[in-house]
Amino acid sequence: xxxxxxxxxxxxxxxxxxxxxxxxxxxxxxxxxxxxxxxxxxxxxxxxxxxxxxxxxxxxxxxxxxxxxxxxxxxxxxxxxxxxxxxxxxxxxxxxxxxxxxxxxxxxxxxxxxxxxxxxxxxxxxxxxxxxxxxxxxxxxxxxxxxxxxxxxxxxxxxxxxxxxxxxxxxxxxxxxxxxxxxxxxxxxxxxxxxxxxxx
Numbered sequence: 280x281x282x283x284x285x286x287x288x289x290x291x292x293x294x295x296x297x298x299x300x301x302x303x304x305x306x307x308x309x310x311x312x313x314x315x316x317x318x319x320x321x322x323x324x325x326x327x328x329x330x331x332x333x334x335x336x337x338x339x340x341x342x343x344x345x346x347x348x349x350x351x352x353x354x355x356x357x358x359x360x361x362x363x364x365x366x367x368x369x370x371x372x373x374x375x376x377x378x379x380x381x382x383x384x385x386x387x388x389x390x391x392x393x394x395x396x397x398x399x400x401x402x403x404x405x406x407x408x409x410x411x412x413x414x415x416x417x418x419x420x421x422x423x424x425x426x427x428x429x430x431x432x433x434x435x436x437x438x439x440x441x442x443x444x445x446x447x448x449x450x451x452x453x454x455x456x457x458x459x460x461x462x463x464x465x466x467x468x469x470x471x472x473x474x475x476x477x478x479x
Contacts, residue, residue, distance in 0.1 A: 372396060372407050378479050380410075380461065386476035388412045393461055393479070395452065403451040406436060410448075410463070413441040413476060419468040422476070426452050427460045436461070 294302065374394040382389035391410040398404050408424065416422070422439050425432040437450035452459075463477035 380477040380479050383475050385474040386414050391477050406450040408448050411445050421466055422463050423466050424463050
């Protein structure tokens with residue numbers, strides 16, 4: 280037979296009056312609340328076989344697949360939109376001026392037009408070269424465009440390969456265009472010879 284615990288036995292007689300009153304109130308509340316509810320079987324028997332909880336499925340599999348497909352479609356649309364916008368912006372060229380180029384003995388039927396834009400934030404002058412009838416290049420060769428002053432090459436504006444009867448490339452010049460010209464040379468890897476194919 281269970282009996283209620285005796286407060287005096289639990290606390291003893293060596294407690295001050297104020298502390299005794301406080302503890303006695305707490306004791307009475309605990310007695311009134313009664314014993315705690317019984318433990319569930321899983322906690323009462325620690326030797327019982329443990330089973331891992333099953334993961335919670337947030338969405339049915341069909342719905343999860345549809346959500347993944349939708350996310351992939353949105354990503355693809357965003358990518359294509361950025362690509363198209365970038366391509367359109369890249370196609371815009373606000374020309375401030377242009378110069379004609381003509382072929383040399385190395386490429387007598389070649390011709391080109393070089394246009395330039397306003398100087399960019401880095402101090403370079405964006406260029407657009409539209410070249411026609413440049414000779415086809417072997418695999419180990421490319422064309423190089425140079426800025427010239429009084430016929431002497433002073434800076435490279437970039438390199439490119441011909442892609443057919445007409446090729447349009449973006450290059451840049453580090454200086455202003457006043458009293459300057461351009462030449463395009465054919466560069467072959469391993470060969471010091473640089474044949475000029477276009478000049479202003």
